[in-house]
Amino acid sequence: MTSTSLAPQPAGLRQASVSRFSAEYRTDTAFVANPRPRLSWVVATESTDWQQTRAELRLTRAGAVESAVHEGPDSVLVEWPFEAIDAGEQVAVEVRVSGNDGGTTAWSAPLALAGGYLEGPWQAEAIGLPVLSRAEIPLGQPGQLRHEFTVGPGLAKATLFATAHGVYQAEINGSEVDDQVLKPGWTAYADRLNHETTDVTALLKQGANAIGVWLAGGWYTEKYGFHGFATPFYGEQPAVKVELHLEYADGTRQTVASGPEWRGTTAGPLVSSGIYAGESFDARRIEAGWSLPDFDDSRWLPACLDSRAADSRTAGSKPWAEATPAVAPPVRRIEELPVREVLTTPSGATVLDFGQNLVGRLRIRVSGDAGRRITLRHAEVLEDGELSLRPLRLAAATDSYTLAGGGEDSGEEEWEPRFTFHGFRYAQVDNWPGELDPAAITAVVIHNDMRRTGWFECSDPMLNRLHENALWGMRGNFLALPTDCPQRDERLGWTGDIQVFSPTASYLYDSLGFLSSWLQDLAIEQSHRNGVVPIVVPAVLGMLESPVAAWGDAATVVPWVLYERFGDLGLLGRQYRSMCDWADALLRVRDSSGLWQGQMQLGDWLDPAAPPDKPGAARTHGDIVASAYLFRSLDLTAKAAAVLGADDDHGKYSALAEDVRSAFLAEYVTPAGRMVSDAQTAYSLALMFGISTDPVQRQALGDRLAELARLGGYRIATGFVGTPLVADALTVTGHMDAAERLLTQTECPSWLYPVTQGATTIWERWDSILEDGTVNPGEMTSFNHYALGAIADWMHRTVAGLAPAAPGYRKQHIAPRPLRSLQHAGTSHETPYGLASVAWKRSGERILVEAVVPPGTTAVVSLPDGSEEFEVGSGRYAWDVPDAAPAAAYGAVSLDSPLSAIMDDPEAYAAVWQAIDAHDPAAAAQFRKDTVWYRQTSLNQGLIFTPAPIKREIGSALSALSGTRTDVPSLAPREH
Structure with a gap:
């Protein structure tokens, strides 16, 4: 060693x-x-x-x-x-x-x-806002409910329980009961509701008291669907259950529960509210003291008992599911960002730039005349200097505030929307009174209040920004459930996105409770579909009800990831039936070959080669993706059975997985190690799912994967399925240099191309903004999608070198693999046992590695010099080893050099395209994008249509470069 x-x-x-x-x-x-x-x-x-x-x-x-x-x-x-x-x-x-x-x-x-649970059934009745006739009230009309009650002497404890079909906030005696927003979140409403339990003792007093509830439709009354065919799914109007338990020092108890004696209004200041539409608030309609006792509510009407739920699609004979305590941390206001810049658009509009694509809403402070209506419109990017609204599709994403006014002595009015959220970096402000002071408007970031647990940094600012983008993408999409995007008329719990991102999510935040809650809904929705997992959970689309590979496999992948990362054996046991049901559903759709073929699939979604209007048209055939995931889910179900002691199931699913493995290799892999879909995702699936196990075959697959990466100029050639796997697949087969080139590539498509375009979150498409600065014309063009940010997990595990080697990090794997282009990198993670960290830096021709192994754990150490692995206990460690991957040494290059040698030599590659660019930028761009970097084709042959004068300049540039390398032989760089 x-x-x-x-x-x-x-x-x-x-x-x-x-x-x-x-x-x-x-x-x-x-x-x-x-x-x-x-x-x-x-x-x-x-x-x-x-x-x-x-x-x-x-x-x-x-x-x-x-x-x-x-x-x-x-x-x-x-x-x-x-x-x-x-x-x-x-x-x-x-x-x-x-x-x-x-x-x-x-x-x-x-x-x-x-x-935090009720002792028996709810005493509260579900009540909604007063309605004289359905024709009078629009879908999801918001409003207020209130009730007065008396508290006797000797109050010892007061506990509030509340849930809703919709979203709510409660006030007692004029004060909000907590700092949560968008309660109770979104679950599979027909089968499962969350309730919050809140200690409100401090808000009560002896004598007269009052409770008030703000209520809106939220997700419950939203319309879901695409292409203008969105319709309400759950119900037409919101309703709430509220139950206040009072306990006195003498042992007596009192319950205040919602019922028909409560009174409500839809004539209050909350005029309209929608998740997609935004919120409208008229401060002139505020009734001061409405949640205080002795308020005159004679103009308010009796609350409606929620009989309307029986008319909804999902209600049936059980319109209100049993409400249970929430296990996920709630949504809260997490951070506030000031305006970075005030812009005036070409049309003369005022637009605020907050410098960060975020999810939340705006808080404004304003003074002005009564009745002035200020409008706030949100967007993620600008196009031609104006808000780019087309990517929002039918989501208006617009809030409005009508001032109460009241003269010069009325002071500032402050307002923040209550029951909506937006994905935005930019906000257009219309009809602001007087000159806009940017300090009067603040962006409020909201998401589930999870504990941050993962960090990464390195010597490359662009990679740091990429990691930060993945972090912000998670923050924006972990809001009530793991969504795909936070801005357009969608914001759904797409199963495929979280399936690929769950390892990264589990590192960056303590997301165990959050994902545990969502998995309960997945199992519920699956139980209504004979084991088939819908593409979104909660299931509100009514489309693609047959199994879909990589999406439905969230049923097996996410529980296993949570077991690996958090050591939660109980969750694995709870989800085990769901895992088996999904595996069995897949077995029913196998064809005679024993593989999953011949069905519509989403496949390697958003492969950059797919046309904007056909995001599923990937280079890797959908049958290969499906059959690989068939193996993956059977294999994970077998592993879960082994861990849980279900020996018969372990034998059954292991044998089935082996059958699929054999069929997959026979059908899709040639004896020479080529795959039927000669595409990077196909090779990555075979390697990283463990389908190919023969060392010779695995090396052949890895070699071809590396060659494909180089042939494509180290630009990304994978979609949602392949992107989380490709860097690992290159690494495990000895092609670390190729993985590094993919990671550090800045040309489109690449992970860093969006960073070069100013991205502050992960995009849905590799080219959500095209190279000419315009927004991608595809219907799906989100600038905040976390799926492609799954590369962050490889950065944690490989670039910095910290991974779990046993469930819950009881044993860690410390294995940093320094990239040639970096001088240092490090990561730390708050494991269930405490903080673990690994950091490395170059010092001359040495690599210095430092690590912290938390108490109660051990670590297997694999140092970057290639020495033998060894194990250590808890403590702080430092190792000093030779640099096994110093800066690459490149030889002489010329027009006769192979195209592959030019691509594998970044300086030579830059010299060639820059020589072309000096004469013809368009030709240089085409050269960079379209050249296939063959091993047995010379640069001169590749430039067959290039004018002779430009060729001569290229030759001169390469000769000058070679002159600086006179003592270096003409050899292509090694791969590691």
């Missing part, structure tokens, strides 16, 4: 401590969704090679103390060792941990928990 370990010396028996103690899955509230919540804790210690030997748990309930001992090393999602927590019961639990260093931590700070 050529490396030396510089592991720190033990610092003695410094006192270890419990640095984080939590219950599944939410940490933002004491209320738990599970009567027996699993517990996790993180230990901080200076001791190296530290492992937990036992943990003691102490529970305090009703003044009594109970204890339990947990033997062994497990500290993540440990089963609850006490009696279940009753509904509304408040307990406190502490933990102290003993380690193999002989020490024991102090008791942790008490973790307060409370049963």
